[in-house]
Amino acid sequence: MAMRKQRMAVSVLALLTLAACGTESGSGAGSGDSGDSGDGSGTVRTGPSLSGVHWNVSSLTVGGKKTTAPAGAHVEIGPEGKATGNLGCNRFTAEVRIEGDKVTVGPGTTTEMGCEEDVQQFEKAMGRAFSGELKAAVADRSGGKALTLTTAQGDSIALTSEPPVPLTGTTWKVTGLVSGSDATSLPAGTEKKAHLTFGKGGSVEGNLGCNSFHGKAAVSGSTLTFGPLASTRKMCAEPEMDLERALLGVLEGRTTYEIDHRSLSIEGKGGKGLDAAAPAAKG
Template identity: 55%
Template sequence: MTKKQPHLAGAAALAPLLVLALAACGTQSGNGSGAGDGSTSVRPDVPVTGVHWTVESVTVDGKKTAAPAGAHVRIDPKGQAKGNFGCNHFNARATVEGDTITLSDTGMTEIGCPEPLQGFEDALRSALTGKLKARLTDGELTLTTAGGDRIRLSEQPPAPLVGTKWTVNSLVSGQAATSLPAGTEGKASFVFGKDGSVRGTLGCNQFNAPVTTDGSTMTFGRVTTTRKLCAGPQMELERALLATMTGKVTYRIDHRSLTVTAPDKTGFAAGAQSSTENRTTTAPPTQ
């Protein structure tokens, strides 16, 4: 027995080294995934929870639909998920176990959403329920249902007021949000410039105006617009936006959502353009 003691001592000394080696292999990033394609289900540098995930597209029954601006999901480490389906806001119970995310008990606002927003929202709400397999690849998250439907999301940083393209996605009255006039979804957008201006489109006519910010308030100067004759819903949206862009208003940014409210508590909400999308930048109006 005494002759075997050195051998046992050597094995005991080797065991911690073997554990460390296995741990190093298990935490190595790059091409060490079981799939052999460089992706992992859980990656410490891009956690699933505590991240603002912008919805890029939803694929249901083989049909892929691009997401409208503002659609997003955020999963709280404490077990809550919240976000926007593309029109209505939602919250849900969420659990994360390995590469499986389970969403249940979903509640949502009740804005009446016109097409195509309603169609997208129905597809996303249906897919974003129950057990979902999660896969992370270079800051992109793919959630897959048991039936094979997929939601593609990308990690997005907070959006600054200046330099971001904001797309109007709802009107505001007090604490309630209402849908945009039918047919104007995604039409109104604008960018705040470093030169103290804001310019974009009101849904039909283009506009620009001087603007200053101070804390949570911004003050619009005289708004200049083009003079196109617009359809009824477009004019309705333009009037609502112009009514807000008058004098001093309050604004709030929640990660990638902007809300602008006039003193009478009416206003609009807008979502930041995804950094992975290439959308046409709106030209300033002709003077």
Template identity: 55%
Template structure:
């Protein structure tokens, strides 16, 4: 298996605190492929392809390395933009990379990554995906327009198999908090609290969920975009008074609860990129959450 060292990584204090980087590839899923598009100043490569490959959210189905096939964890995905940038979510961290696309050849260049601490199983998959998503890859696209299939194959025969992912709506989706945000820095959740904080927006303007310990419900007014559109930028949610249970929980859960509760106060901006949600206050405090992948 071909391996490539990740470069340009910026750690803040530890492996659980990271500097997030801008990913030009994150955006709305395109209904059709992109053709010729020159590289730009904010990307390190160029795109020249007739394949329906770019500006599509590709959910990773599986990864085959040295003949061994491994199912991908929820949230694993790849996006290749038209401006010479690509991003890969591993199910825990996010990898950004310079990319050049020429026909059916995708060349992945210098990479940078967040450094959120991950469970051992996710770390193993992340390492394998990083190794496979490197160097020259042959892209094969098949299926229908609504259900496209993509295979990225290395020179050694390792392969990443992907499916075009349908975006999910803000309302009606259970969003599970997976990171806390402070400005441009994301921090992993307190140990042992993974999966405990979540929220679901109702189409009637309601919201309910868990802060990480206590459950809550209340109102949430969405403005600036259609809540069912599936991909928004700089739209807002204004939370009303949230009523909650009042049980006492272990220290880590209460720490998470206080941080999540602070984010869900008043007016915040939100962005939905396919299966990822970010909520952020005016002071830069916020959270990241993920919707479970279909069938997982």
């Protein structure tokens, strides 16, 4: 079953705005310094393999000033020449061509969600840096790889690779609810309360927004089959109870799930679902 990533209106924008929202490459970790090609223990290579790696954007240096990237900023480059990503607010898609150590970024699309002012400023700066021809340098380092993209003006974007997050053993924080093709944010005041963790033995436990719960969740391919869930019986404010009822409607019987690096989507009966995220890596 096809799973939705983020249900937002997408529009074609100028390259400056598009590029401001980051780039992606399938499997990454850690953080790095802009302009840094590694920790000194690796070898910088010409013509690096950039696709198939999830690159976390760690920082941006423009005019000698370094700015740390917003949490969740990342880039993924597919083999078909498409870059997708997120800079901590908006998602984007862009055309990318890789020739040796030269990366050429073309036009694409981006979501138009409102962001906090500091994130918007970062995205604008990224728009100026992540465009046109860039020179790529990759260095091996402890725990992964470091990528530096440098503009003709000497500005640079620092990225680091990070492996994908496993379903089991990860604390997934619920970030949104889904109904068919529509995604909504959590009820006000409940944003950080609901979470779930899957055990290797087919167990699941967590919190529904008000009450804690535990039960069984059998994993088979892209399917999660939930058994009856046992929970505590506290009464909470209406927003928490609304969230709890919505989650109980999702975590029931046979569902499908998909992991996109640090994002988890679960879809149950009637198109009811949830989106969740793993905590950012520390590095």
